[in-house]
Amino acid sequence: MSSELFYQSITSLAAxxxxxxxxxxxxxxxxxxxxxxxxxxxxxxxxxDEADALxxxxxxxxxxxxxxARGPLDxxxxxxxxxxxVAGQPLTASSKxxxxxxxxxxxxxxxxxxxxxxAVVWGRLNCDEFAMGSSNENSAFRPVRNPWDxxxxxxxxxxxxxxxxxxxxxxxxxxxxxxxxxxxxAALCGTVGLKPTYGLISRYGLIAFASSLxxxxxxxxxxxxxxxxxxxxxxxxxxxxxxxxAPVPDYRSELAAKKGPWKLGIPKEYxxxxxDPEIGAAVEAAIAFYKKQGCxxxxxxxxxxxxxxxxxxxxxxxxxxxxxxxxxxxxYGHRSKSATDAIDIYAKSRAEGFGAEVKRRIILGTYVLSSxxxxxxxxxxxxxxxxxxxxxxxxYKEVDALLTPTSPxxxxxxxxxxxxxxxxxxxxxxxxxxxxxxxxxxxxCGFTKSGLPIGLQLIGQPFQxxxxxxxxxxxxxxxxxxxxxxxx
Ligand code: GLN
Numbered sequence: 001m002s003s004e005l006f007y008q009s010i011t012s013l014a015a016x017x018x019x020x021x022x023x024x025x026x027x028x029x030x031x032x033x034x035x036x037x038x039x040x041x042x043x044x045x046x047x048x049d050e051a052d053a054l055x056x057x058x059x060x061x062x063x064x065x066x067x068x069a070r071g072p073l074d075x076x077x078x079x080x081x082x083x084x085x086v087a088g089q090p091l092t093a094s095s096k097x098x099x100x101x102x103x104x105x106x107x108x109x110x111x112x113x114x115x116x117x118x119a120v121v122w123g124r125l126n127c128d129e130f131a132m133g134s135s136n137e138n139s140a141f142r143p144v145r146n147p148w149d150x151x152x153x154x155x156x157x158x159x160x161x162x163x164x165x166x167x168x169x170x171x172x173x174x175x176x177x178x179x180x181x182x183x184x185x186a187a188l189c190g191t192v193g194l195k196p197t198y199g200l201i202s203r204y205g206l207i208a209f210a211s212s213l214x215x216x217x218x219x220x221x222x223x224x225x226x227x228x229x230x231x232x233x234x235x236x237x238x239x240x241x242x243x244x245x246a247p248v249p250d251y252r253s254e255l256a257a258k259k260g261p262w263k264l265g266i267p268k269e270y271x272x273x274x275x276d277p278e279i280g281a282a283v284e285a286a287i288a289f290y291k292k293q294g295c296x297x298x299x300x301x302x303x304x305x306x307x308x309x310x311x312x313x314x315x316x317x318x319x320x321x322x323x324x325x326x327x328x329x330x331x332y333g334h335r336s337k338s339a340t341d342a343i344d345i346y347a348k349s350r351a352e353g354f355g356a357e358v359k360r361r362i363i364l365g366t367y368v369l370s371s372x373x374x375x376x377x378x379x380x381x382x383x384x385x386x387x388x389x390x391x392x393x394x395x396y397k398e399v400d401a402l403l404t405p406t407s408p409x410x411x412x413x414x415x416x417x418x419x420x421x422x423x424x425x426x427x428x429x430x431x432x433x434x435x436x437x438x439x440x441x442x443x444x445c446g447f448t449k450s451g452l453p454i455g456l457q458l459i460g461q462p463f464q465x466x467x468x469x470x471x472x473x474x475x476x477x478x479x480x481x482x483x484x485x486x487x488x
Contacts, residue, residue, distance in 0.1 A: 009225050
């Protein structure tokens with residue numbers, strides 16, 4: 001474990017805070033200093049407010065001095081993807097459309113982190129515009145760079161959340177995952193990333209991309225840290241009607257209790273053409289590890305895998321075209337200065353405010369919903385979505401969880417993939433999970449010969465995050481990948 005404060009885990013820092021060997025202000029200062037030292041190269045932050053973070057940290061220290069510390073996250077700096085609202089702070093979705101927007105309220109996850117857990121909410125992290133992308137190059141402001149190799153992408157769309165954590169600019173971060181946007185950047189930056197079951201976490205205050213797919217989730221240095229953050233943000237919220245009504249387990253203590261061995265499925269469709277051989281070998285080694293631990297390994301089939309990409313790009317774009325209709329230059333965001341009447345305000349504001357990928361999605365989504373095409377595309381995609389979910393539920397009759405690579409390729413060079421389709425293929429192993437509403441995570445499982453991180457994806461059963469975390473933890477405890485850091 002690194003001795004640098006900014007590279008330590010929440011559990012380690014929480015112990016030092018509890019023992020009064022460290023203050024939240026000292027920790028926050030270390031994270032701020034690290035951010036100032038490296039972020040001109042990493043470009044993970046869209047904005048941050050030092051004074052505000054230090055004030056939150058000072059409040060945490062006063063609580064602790066009064067014997068009122070709120071638990072392991074109290075005083076821990078946690079960065080948020082710039083699609084999650086923080087009252088009084090900018091909220092841009094990395095879009096020109098919202099470049100000057102300040103959020104009037106906190107998202108539910110923000111409120112829970114601040115008020116219930118006592119965390120220091122630290123900065124707003126760069127991402128692909130409106131969370132659409134797999135490389136962070138769609139940010140309207142600047143791309144994020146991968147801390148392991150600054151000439152490469154960090155993945156996306158939550159690239160800033162992954163890169164900031166990997167670079168020591170936060171102790172944990174939150175991202176959002178609609179088709180892989182937490183797991184894929186976690187894999188490319190060598191962090192843990194968890195996309196919870198649809199409905200586990202409130203999306204109130206999350207800028208909507210595709211509402212039947214979007215979930216918020218944590219990036220963390222260790223599986224246990226991810227369990228802690230998950231526990232702090234999960235649970236029913238009357239402000240999000242899709243949030244599930246069920247008690248939130250204590251994920252950390254469940255981690256200790258669940259020991260396996262588990263039955264693990266290997267979906268054969270996920271090991272086909274297009275998988276980088278070094279990633280394939282790292283994932284095979286992880287499978288061999290589980291086998292040695294006494295887990296039963298079974299090949300399973302998810303026959304509709306080949307339809308996932310098409311289905312996703314119909315449903316996600318349809319929902320995006322509807323969600324993004326609100327950016328009309330009147331109620332929210334950018335308003336064109338050259339517009340002359342109401343229709344002109346809509347047209348010009350949207351033309352000027354949205355980037356190329358966002359426009360592409362709106363056009364695609366409007367097309368698949370238009371009369372005459374609705375049945376042929378949107379309705380059919382909904383039916384295929386049901387088949388995709390059934391594939392997973394069928395596999396879960398035989399196994400507890402699935403093991404796959406997270407991304408078919410390691411971090412690629414900035415600018416290397418200019419064809420949108422080539423970028424859409426980055427999500428080939430992650431989008432089925434969103435269509436099926438399942439929980440899944442990426443954990444570090446090695447490095448390529450050129451030193452780029454590799455991620456192992458574990459896919460769990462609905463609302464069985466505790467099992468999923470325990471399976472991931474058993475791998476992490478026997479490996480040292482998560483303790484390695486980029487030299488910046
Ligand atoms: N890369 C996918 C897309 O561009 C997923 C994005 C996400 O999960 N937010 O839509």
